[in-house]
Amino acid sequence: MKKVKIAQIGLNQNSHATQIFKSLAKQNDVFEVVGYVLPENERIRLKHKLGVVDGFRELTLDEVLNDPEIEAVAIETDEVYLTKYALMCAKAGKHIHMEKPGGINLADFEKLVGIMKETGKVFHTGYMYRYNPYVSELIEQVKNGELGEIISVEAQMNCTLSKETRMWLSCLPDGMMFYLGCHLVDLVLQIKGQPQKIIPYNKSSGVDGVTAKDFGMAIFEYDNGVSFVKTTAVELGGFERRQLVVNGTKATVELNPLEWYLPNSNDLQTHRMKRSSANWHQKTEKDISAPCDRYDTMMKSFAQYVRGEKQNPYTLDYELELYKTILKACGEIV
Numbered sequence: 001m002k003k004v005k006i007a008q009i010g011l012n013q014n015s016h017a018t019q020i021f022k023s024l025a026k027q028n029d030v031f032e033v034v035g036y037v038l039p040e041n042e043r044i045r046l047k048h049k050l051g052v053v054d055g056f057r058e059l060t061l062d063e064v065l066n067d068p069e070i071e072a073v074a075i076e077t078d079e080v081y082l083t084k085y086a087l088m089c090a091k092a093g094k095h096i097h098m099e100k101p102g103g104i105n106l107a108d109f110e111k112l113v114g115i116m117k118e119t120g121k122v123f124h125t126g127y128m129y130r131y132n133p134y135v136s137e138l139i140e141q142v143k144n145g146e147l148g149e150i151i152s153v154e155a156q157m158n159c160t161l162s163k164e165t166r167m168w169l170s171c172l173p174d175g176m177m178f179y180l181g182c183h184l185v186d187l188v189l190q191i192k193g194q195p196q197k198i199i200p201y202n203k204s205s206g207v208d209g210v211t212a213k214d215f216g217m218a219i220f221e222y223d224n225g226v227s228f229v230k231t232t233a234v235e236l237g238g239f240e241r242r243q244l245v246v247n248g249t250k251a252t253v254e255l256n257p258l259e260w261y262l263p264n265s266n267d268l269q270t271h272r273m274k275r276s277s278a279n280w281h282q283k284t285e286k287d288i289s290a291p292c293d294r295y296d297t298m299m300k301s302f303a304q305y306v307r308g309e310k311q312n313p314y315t316l317d318y319e320l321e322l323y324k325t326i327l328k329a330c331g332e333i334v
Contacts, residue, residue: 003032004095004303007064009085010077011042011049014165014179015099016126016295017076018052023295024074025056030303034070035059040081061085065092072122072306074299075099079179080171083108090115095122095306097299101182101326102319104173106333113320122305123316127186129258130314131297134270134289135187138246138253142191147248153191153220153227154245155184157258158238163208166233174202174330175213176231182326184229187244188220189325192227195220200331205234218329229329251276259294267291 006024011017024031035057043050064070065088072095075085083103089096090112102109102125116123129135141147157180169175177200188195201217204210214233219226225247232238243256252275259268269292274285304310327333 001029002307003028003030004072004306005032005034005070006072006074007034007059007070008036008053008074008076009061009064009089010037010039010075010081011046011052012076012078012099013046014168015076015079016128017099018049019295020074020076020097020099020126020299021052023293023299027296027300027303030300034067035064037061037064039085040077042077061088065089065094071095072097072302080104083112086112087115090119090121093119093121095124095302097124097302098126100126101178102323104178106324106327109323110320113316117316122302122312123319124302124305124312125314125319126298127183128294128298129183129187131294131301132259132270132289133292134255134272135244135258138244138255139190141253142246142248146250147246147253148250149224150192150246150248151225152245152247153188154243154247155187155227155229156244157181157184157229157231157242158235159233160236160238161214161233163210166208166210166212166214168212169214169233170212173327173332174200175204175216176233177202177213177216177218177229177330178326179231181216181218181229181231181329182322184231185218185326185329186322188227188229189322191246192220192222194321194325195222195227197221198325198328200329202331205232207234216329262291265291267293 024033036053073089074097076099172178199219202213203215205215216231219228240257242258245254254273270289305312
């Protein structure tokens with residue numbers, strides 16, 4: 001099996017850069033990590049994260065862009081720089097894995113999608129729930145009609161973040177909705193499609209004097225019901241209450257907690273409940289997924305797309321539609 005030669009561009013302050021690099025390095029039967037680039041002063045700003053790249057070669061940006069043997073890049077800079085480097089790599093004809101949700105400027109993202117369409121290279125984004133086995137199974141059940149007509153989707157992704165991190169949210173469009181809410185918007189869009197209307201309710205909690213929008217919520221209106229996403233950085237125990245609930249006319253499926261770490265491990269499990277009876281007292285079906293790593297399946301899938309072994313099910317048109325929908329949920333566009 002041919003290994004994918006890949007380099008990582010950047011580390012980020014609050015997203016998945018270190019986990020992505022670890023996954024690439026760990027999967028050395030799939031990837032050949034040529035090296036890494038630190039283009040935005042990460043060596044000073046994020047020196048506490050540099051241990052992840054120990055033993056690997058530091059490259060210049062030009063070395064990555066101009067080396068035809070480096071066929072793929074993982075772009076993991078801070079969100080505000082993502083499209084800056086993605087555009088460079090797209091013009092250089094690279095396959096791209098890019099941290100979610102794709103920079104902070106719609107025009108730049110549209111330009112990026114246009115170039116990727118021209119080159120025909122793989123464009124892959126870091127929405128890890130796409131590779132959660134129970135989420136994937138649930139979306140297939142929706143598509144094949146097993147749950148009946150879908151009335152509503154309820155998605156929550158909550159946590160408790162430090163004052164400093166909540167202050168950092170001010171550099172993103174509507175804070176938490178852009179930062180973590182993007183994962184939930186992706187799920188709602190896959191399950192229910194484009195809504196007739198989106199109503200954002202993104203607020204600042206004011207806790208510790210933080211004025212950034214650390215409480216995010218958006219309503220998605222459809223002909224047959226209302227769905228919502230909620231994401232907050234000020235909920236004690238919020239990680240345990242992350243959930244996805246899909247209400248259909250034949251069954252309701254609840255993933256709750258959506259993820260839960262195993263003791264002393266980076267592996268996660270998902271707890272699932274399914275209700276398919278109108279009898280209020282019918283016992284709920286419950287089960288728990290096998291342990292899995294958030295990032296290994298995601299990055300292995302990227303390699304399979306690059307090698308042509310699988311087709312990326314998330315098209316460029318879908319990624320652009322999703323990005324615009326996220327901005328609507330952030331109140332950035334109507």
